[in-house]
Amino acid sequence: MSALAPEPAPRRLPVPRRRRDPRTLATGAAVLAVLAALHVAAWIGAEMDLGMLAEGWHGMVRFVSEAVPPDLAWDPVVKDGLKACLVTLWIGLLGTTLSIPFTIALSVLGSRATNGNAAVYQAARGVLSFLRAVPDVVFALVFVTAVGLGPFAGVLALVCNNTGVMGKLWAEAMEEVDDGPAQALRIAGARRTQLVAHAVLPACLPQLVGLVLYRLDVNVRASLVLGLVGAGGIGFLINQSIQEFRFDQMLTYILMVLVLVVAVDVLSSLVRRRLAP
Amino acid sequence: METTTTPAPATAALTVRGLRKSFGGRTVLTGFDLDVAPGEVVALLGANGSGKSTALKCVVGLVRPDEGRAGVHGADLLDGTRAAARARTRVAMVFQQIHLVRRRSALDNVCAGALGRLPITRSWSPAAFPRALREEAMGCLDRVGLAGRAHERVGALSGGQQQRVALARALCQRAEVLLADEPVSALDPSAAENVMAVMTDLARTENLAVAAVLHQPELARRHADRLVGLRDGRIAFAAPTAAVTADQVSALYVVDQEVPA
Numbered sequence: 001m002s003a004l005a006p007e008p009a010p011r012r013l014p015v016p017r018r019r020r021d022p023r024t025l026a027t028g029a030a031v032l033a034v035l036a037a038l039h040v041a042a043w044i045g046a047e048m049d050l051g052m053l054a055e056g057w058h059g060m061v062r063f064v065s066e067a068v069p070p071d072l073a074w075d076p077v078v079k080d081g082l083k084a085c086l087v088t089l090w091i092g093l094l095g096t097t098l099s100i101p102f103t104i105a106l107s108v109l110g111s112r113a114t115n116g117n118a119a120v121y122q123a124a125r126g127v128l129s130f131l132r133a134v135p136d137v138v139f140a141l142v143f144v145t146a147v148g149l150g151p152f153a154g155v156l157a158l159v160c161n162n163t164g165v166m167g168k169l170w171a172e173a174m175e176e177v178d179d180g181p182a183q184a185l186r187i188a189g190a191r192r193t194q195l196v197a198h199a200v201l202p203a204c205l206p207q208l209v210g211l212v213l214y215r216l217d218v219n220v221r222a223s224l225v226l227g228l229v230g231a232g233g234i235g236f237l238i239n240q241s242i243q244e245f246r247f248d249q250m251l252t253y254i255l256m257v258l259v260l261v262v263a264v265d266v267l268s269s270l271v272r273r274r275l276a277p
Numbered sequence: 278m279e280t281t282t283t284p285a286p287a288t289a290a291l292t293v294r295g296l297r298k299s300f301g302g303r304t305v306l307t308g309f310d311l312d313v314a315p316g317e318v319v320a321l322l323g324a325n326g327s328g329k330s331t332a333l334k335c336v337v338g339l340v341r342p343d344e345g346r347a348g349v350h351g352a353d354l355l356d357g358t359r360a361a362a363r364a365r366t367r368v369a370m371v372f373q374q375i376h377l378v379r380r381r382s383a384l385d386n387v388c389a390g391a392l393g394r395l396p397i398t399r400s401w402s403p404a405a406f407p408r409a410l411r412e413e414a415m416g417c418l419d420r421v422g423l424a425g426r427a428h429e430r431v432g433a434l435s436g437g438q439q440q441r442v443a444l445a446r447a448l449c450q451r452a453e454v455l456l457a458d459e460p461v462s463a464l465d466p467s468a469a470e471n472v473m474a475v476m477t478d479l480a481r482t483e484n485l486a487v488a489a490v491l492h493q494p495e496l497a498r499r500h501a502d503r504l505v506g507l508r509d510g511r512i513a514f515a516a517p518t519a520a521v522t523a524d525q526v527s528a529l530y531v532v533d534q535e536v537p538a
Binding site for chain 2: 180181183184185187188189190191193194197198199202203205206
């Protein structure tokens with residue numbers, strides 16, 4: 001073959017016209033229109049007013065300038081803040097751990113992979129939905145009436161809320177497990193509880209533990225909000241400093257919260273990465 | 278060559294008569310009879326959609342047949358009674374996808390074969406398994422040549438080794454009938470050969486009645502005592518391996534216009 005021979009042109013074929021269903025386009029346009037209408041309604045409903053923000057920005061500046069520099073006096077500000085941060089952490093930790101037994105029971109009953117009884121399944125799902133629907137602050141107020149102001153009420157509130165959220169997440173993790181191994185054991189004569197213990201749970205254990213760590217992260221932040229309604233911890237101190245117009249102390253506490261939240265987040269994502277299957 | 282309905286031979290471990298199943302108006306299996314004697318290996322051959330796997334799934338109750346009966350040593354498997362559910366534990370099944378719990382050890386997976394005869398107090402966790410069962414399971418693993426890997430996670434074993442663990446689990450189930458749904462389709466040729474050899478060896482030494490759906494006719498010829506060919510849901514032939522001609526086998530895979538993609 002001669003090196004001078006022209007390179008053969010690659011074979012080309014006309015691309016056939018792609019048939020688009022006009023209904024797909026119409027559906028897309030309708031979805032976009034509905035989304036746009038929803039956002040307009042939301043803008044009006046939320047009383048959005050950029051003009052007011054532009055006029056009133058001096059107020060924000062004054063507020064912030066009162067907070068800077070933060071009050072870094074060791075006693076009572078920083079010392080009390082550290083103690084309160086620890087309490088916040090304890091509330092989040094116990095709220096997560098103590099909810100695990102309830103979560104196990106409700107997620108096993110509320111997952112199609114582990115419960116074939118439709119009535120019990122719906123009941124368990126109903127309980128989980130209820131626990132999620134009630135805001136944790138409301139649970140906290142209810143428990144405050146029983147055990148008084150303090151971290152204990154916060155822990156109880158978190159247990160209720162976390163059971164609702166984590167129960168749903170666990171039930172879904174169980175439903176995503178490949179049902180082949182369970183089927184194989186069912187053929188071998190295994191009963192339903194045995195299928196849960198020997199096929200479903202071992203297959204999704206890393207996901208379940210990962211969700212616990214994720215919830216620990218969320219719960220530490222939630223216990224902060226609970227502190228605002230009197231459940232103790234750093235949230236309580238933030239609320240107190242605002243009421244006393246000590247915005248410099250407030251800033252100190254917020255910086256401490258920042259460190260706490262970032263630390264828990266880093267730790268839990270570190271462990272979750274190690275767990276990834 | 279058509280088979281006619283015959284009474285079950287007194288020697289058969291597994292007896293299947295007149296299975297029929299249709300999905301959404303399409304008949305995938307009809308007039309399916311099968312006898313497998315203890316110690317015998319029967320291979321089911323046929324193209325995709327010929328009804329082979331459906332037949333096995335009917336026998337273990339994964340699919341409910343429209344018609345037909347199946348029994349182990351005369352005990353009915355499909356009449357829907359408690360006795361039938363108990364009788365079904367005498368049938369074990371292994372799958373192309375293997376279906377072991379990958380995060381558990383080989384030994385724990387083999388022990389799980391015995392769940393059907395354990396009370397919940399001895400089976401809520403692998404830690405509760407009786408010592409006698411763990412020792413029996415070690416014996417089963419040894420039978421498939423994997424006693425040395427007992428504590429390894431199943432997910433860390435090769436495909437061929439995993440399928441051997443599944444066979445050990447069937448032994449630990451104390452099954453008399455072993456159904457295998459494309460047990461070696463996902464394995465490389467040497468692992469496939471090895472798993473088939475272990476399976477036929479178990480049939481001989483443990484007196485298991487083995488019925489295996491296979492996709493490689495050559496593999497079936499080397500290991501099975503009898504071949505059953507299915508085409509479009511019907512039995513095309515059922516005969517001792519030596520009596521089946523190559524033409525009969527290749528006719529199973531000829532595509533005609535009606536076969537859906």
